[in-house]
Amino acid sequence: xxxxxxxxxxxxxxxxxxxxxxxxxxxxxxxxxxxxxxxxxxxxxxxxxxxxxxxxxxxxxxxxxxxxxxxxxxxxxxxxxxxxxxxxxxxxxxxxxxxxxxxxxxxxxxxxxxxxxxxxxxxxxxxxxxxxxxxxxxxxxxxxxxxxxxxxxxxxxxxxxxxxxxxxxxxxxxxxxxxxxxxxxxxxxxxxxxxxxxxxxxxxxx
Amino acid sequence: xxxxxxxxxxxxxxxxxxxxxxxxxxxxxxxxxxxxxxxxxxxxxxxxxxxxxxxxxxxxxxxxxxxxxxxxxxxxxxxxxxxxxxxxxxxxxxxxxxxxxxxxxxxxxxxxxxxxxxxxxxxxxxxxxxxxxxxxxxxxxxxxxxxxxxxxxxxxxxxxxxxxxxxxxxxxxxxxxxxxxxxxxxxxxxxxxxxxxxxxxxxxxxxxxxxxxxxxxxxxxxxxxxxxxxxxxxxxxxxxx
Numbered sequence: 001x002x003x004x005x006x007x008x009x010x011x012x013x014x015x016x017x018x019x020x021x022x023x024x025x026x027x028x029x030x031x032x033x034x035x036x037x038x039x040x041x042x043x044x045x046x047x048x049x050x051x052x053x054x055x056x057x058x059x060x061x062x063x064x065x066x067x068x069x070x071x072x073x074x075x076x077x078x079x080x081x082x083x084x085x086x087x088x089x090x091x092x093x094x095x096x097x098x099x100x101x102x103x104x105x106x107x108x109x110x111x112x113x114x115x116x117x118x119x120x121x122x123x124x125x126x127x128x129x130x131x132x133x134x135x136x137x138x139x140x141x142x143x144x145x146x147x148x149x150x151x152x153x154x155x156x157x158x159x160x161x162x163x164x165x166x167x168x169x170x171x172x173x174x175x176x177x178x179x180x181x182x183x184x185x186x187x188x189x190x191x192x193x194x195x196x197x198x199x200x201x202x203x204x205x206x
Numbered sequence: 207x208x209x210x211x212x213x214x215x216x217x218x219x220x221x222x223x224x225x226x227x228x229x230x231x232x233x234x235x236x237x238x239x240x241x242x243x244x245x246x247x248x249x250x251x252x253x254x255x256x257x258x259x260x261x262x263x264x265x266x267x268x269x270x271x272x273x274x275x276x277x278x279x280x281x282x283x284x285x286x287x288x289x290x291x292x293x294x295x296x297x298x299x300x301x302x303x304x305x306x307x308x309x310x311x312x313x314x315x316x317x318x319x320x321x322x323x324x325x326x327x328x329x330x331x332x333x334x335x336x337x338x339x340x341x342x343x344x345x346x347x348x349x350x351x352x353x354x355x356x357x358x359x360x361x362x363x364x365x366x367x368x369x370x371x372x373x374x375x376x377x378x379x380x381x382x383x384x385x386x387x388x389x390x391x392x393x394x395x396x397x398x399x400x401x402x403x404x405x406x407x408x409x410x411x412x413x414x415x416x417x418x419x420x421x422x423x424x425x426x427x428x429x430x431x432x433x434x435x436x437x438x439x440x441x442x443x444x445x446x447x
Contacts, residue, residue, distance in 0.1 A: 004214075008292045008294055008431045008434075009220060009431060010216065010220065010221075010379075011379060011409070011432070012220055012222065012381060012400050012405045012408060012409060013221045013222065013380065014367075014381045014399075014400075015229075015232075015380075015382075016367065016380045017367060018315075019305065019313045019315045019318065019367075020305070022305040022313055022315050022329075022330055023304060023331045023333075023369060024305070024369060026331055029313075029314065030314070030315065030316040031272075031314055033271060034261075034265065034333075038256070060234045060235050061233070061234035061235070068317075074249070074252075074254065074375045082249070082252040083255070084253065084255065084373075088248055096254060098254030120248060121247070121248055122247050122248075123247055128249070131249070133250070133375055135375070139231050139235075140229070140231030140232045140236070141232070141235055142223065142229070142232060142236075143218075143222065144378060144380060146376075148249075163244050166242065167242055172239075195234075195235050195237055196237055200237055200238065200239050201237075202239075203237050203241050204241060204243070204244050205215075205241040206375075
């Protein structure tokens with residue numbers, strides 16, 4: 001892309017490195033420093049909608065779980081609103097829409113509890129299927145990766161989602177669908193993220 | 207319905223490429239297929255917001271926020287600057303988080319086993335929220351350089367990791383602050399994963415004697431530029447962006 005001389009240049013990215021936990025999740029790094037770490041609670045206690053758990057692995061080129069990732073999630077509430085002045089409407093008290101989690105140092109598993117988001121306004125009067133935006137940083141990732149998680153039980157909405165439909169390779173759309181299941185009576189969506197190789201997850205330039 | 211004003215496209219040739227073979231870990235963690243470009247929607251132009259209720263009074267003071275028996279060892283510094291967008295407008299009320307090694311080059315992290323001692327009075331992380339002018343500052347010690355397992359004798363230049371949110375999920379950025387004049391910067395495979403020396407210079411905090419405190423602390427200035435937003439001139443949005 002050509003440089004527009006009237007604009008400042010964006011600060012270049014650098015990898016979050018192996019010790020991202022110190023800054024963004026110090027408890028996981030092995031020490032308590034802040035009175036409270038930032039929101040691991042995306043939805044809060046008052047949010048309407050189905051309570052769900054989302055979990056998975058981040059997998060590298062060798063098929064190994066990546067064990068030092070930090071993920072951030074950004075989502076609408078069940079009414080499809082984001083907690084932001086341009087977010088489409090009101091949200092419940094305590095609904096933050098955002099959370100960050102790390103992968104387990106031993107297993108690479110990550111997971112968070114939230115509510116299932118509703119459909120979200122798209123462009124030009126379209127609607128987007130329910131989805132959670134994810135941002136992934138780690139050692140070896142030079143610029144955070146953006147992807148989206150969609151829900152396997154929303155086949156109809158997914159079929160008309162403008163972003164999914166914008167992916168020319170139809171077989172790659174499946175990399176963005178989290179599989180619904182249950183465990184101990186709780187709804188659990190499984191979502192593995194593949195950084196490279198067969199079934200590489202679709203990452204977006206947003 | 208008019209669509210929302212978009213953020214200016216990210217110039218990915220200015221950022222380090224995902225695959226930077228001299229930085230070995232990037233080889234197995236870099237996507238190989240092209241990113242899919244999408245038009246921004248409300249999901250991309252909104253983002254989390256934080257307030258002073260989220261942080262503590264000493265969180266920006268790394269000299270004090272973990273100290274128990276005295277101050278941390280090392281060269282006392284102030285790091286300050288402004289968070290701006292690409293049109294030079296300040297980005298107020300945005301969260302800035304930092305983390306770093308101590309003066310000996312060791313992180314307080316269960317995975318860091320470098321020889322340098324842990325400093326009992328230094329945690330190594332801080333956070334603050336920019337003021338109405340987009341300004342921020344931290345007080346800390348200058349981090350030490352340290353060796354790392356990339357090639358057999360690679361050393362990281364002294365650096366502080368910096369995480370910024372902005373107002374939209376698409377502005378989210380993590381970067382590293384280096385220090386002006388450090389001879390390790392030209393030898394660092396991570397810093398040198400950036401192609402343009404002008405871009406690397408943007409990550410180099412400049413000594414700022416004007417902000418230094420005599421007989422106390424040196425100061426370094428580090429401005430951060432987040433993605434700008436196209437204006438909505440055609441949509442009669444009198445309130446602007």
